[in-house]
Amino acid sequence: MTTPQVRLNDVRKSYRNGKFDQPAVAGVSFSVQAGEFLSLAGPSGSGKTTLLNLIGCLDRPSQGSIFLDGEEISAALKNRLADIRRRRIGFVFQSLNLIPVLSAWENVEFPLILEGITDRRRRKEAAESLLTTVGLGDCLQRRPAQLSGGQQQRVAIARALVKKPSLVLADEPTANLDSKNGEEILALMRELNRALGTTFIFSTHDRMVMDFARRLIRIHDGRITADERLDA
């Protein structure tokens, strides 16, 4: 059996709330194989975002262990976590995803600069190619303020994918979009998942969004209540 790309073992995370610890994730264990298109579903406050933050190396669990491509990241130092984020993980957030002072293609090439790719032409070609793939080939020079919400999410997806990460984490990527734009974004993500083999894990509380997933993990009060394989 192949090593899962992501593995969580009895992961717990609580936040200090005054004198008390408030549990956000209460003993979660699951594995994700490379190339999966997985949705973490649950109501607000169920612990979806916390789980994504833990898998995305933005946060560390209070207990339990997390493995990424076989490497335990739960106790890694901050700089190591930053390195992993830089090289292996792409993020798409709900909103305000882009750096306002950079144009669309500059936003997309940004992770490549962080990765240390100095060839400007190579960066630009990669960014342009992905922006064309997400349907924004004619908006390269536009700043985020000159793009619609749906276009901004497309740029964010292009940016998440430009460094060819093994894992893309999307936290409610369609929550701020109308249903038509939301469906388009999800269809695009699924298409890229198929075409590139990149693992996508996205959180949602929207039924329509859940329908796009090929695997659905339901979360409630920081615990997994269901883990279903879907035919999408």
Place this chain on the structure above:
Amino acid sequence: MIAMLFRLALRNAFRFRRRTAVTALAIAFGLGLTIIGISLFNGVEKTSLANIKGSETAHFLVYAEGYADRRDRLPTDQLIQNPDRLAQRLRSRPEVAGAACRLRCAATVINGLDELPAIAIGVEAVNDRRVFPMEDSLVAGKFLSPADADSLLIGIDLAHDIGLAVGDSCSLRLFASGDGLAWDALEVQVKGIFASGNPRLDRAVVFLPLRLLQESLAASGRASEIAVRLTNEKRLAGMKTAIQGLLTAEGFRGDVFSYRDIAAELIEVSRLRSRFHALVPLVMLLVAALGIVNTMLMAVMERTREIGLLRSMGFRSRDVLLLFVMEGGIIGVLGSAAGCILGGLGGWVLEARGIDISFLGREVAAIAASIYPIKNIFYADLSAGILAFVFAFGTIISVCCSAYPAWRASRLDPVVALRQA
């Protein structure tokens, strides 16, 4: 990476143009005033020294032993014996452009019923011109000549106060100090009026032929001082010992002082005042620097989510720190450059035209004259060094002021930062 950080910092600095402009202008204003202040104080010191050198001390003054300690009391009982021979010996040195004997005493100038205190200085008509450029400062009449027996040159302010003009006659009462106070009175004619620019001279000094004063004070063949001018001021340091050695070899017992020795107190007072006065624009600069702290703290608050976004992409704490420090530095560079232009222009105008402090009133001008040997118009002395120093200072202050907001930004937890709407 650094280039990308700089590009990002540059764009962020211009993101809120008005705020950046106001912060940079505050820095520019503080730095501009600092430049004007420093260059003005430098100019005052330079003019003071030039005036002292040009009208009072030349490069060196030679005194008889013990005279220097009582110099301000104008003693006539501690004079140099045979000064002509010593001056002649000094003039024989190739480094010496001129050496002139002078005799000083307290005096009062009397014109009818009016009487004003003064300092009478006996000068050698020919030799003195080679040491002091007093002839150039004549505004009326002529300089003394060897043939003059009872002529007098008078400072412009003193002439004005006592009501004397060229050709007028007046009485001069001379005071000799020694075993007891003795005095003599002379009838003299005003031959010239000078405006040296040194208020100490213009308000209180009269020049007489040396021989006339020597005879009146029963001090024939004696002088209070020998003033020495060098051909090249750069030799000042080495020549002091040389002159002292030369005079000692002639059997002279006395002291040699450079104009810097004599003006040491003034230089020190001037520097202390400069430092104190420089505090005012410096305080303003610090206030402006607080503006940078405020601007950058606002930037951190407003861009908290953006910081989280950068961290999610793999930015390390030190990258965030550097980004905000660069942003503050850019505002600082802009403000410092504008400050240098502002201060440079102000300093340049003050260097060319000066500032006439007489508009502040006679009392203020009199107080200023009691401190600095400068008459009314203060000139600045601007240099590229001042501009470079102030530019570097402003930029460094700005960078330092950005450090705290940048540190706060770098310490933000990415999860908390991303939660910010």
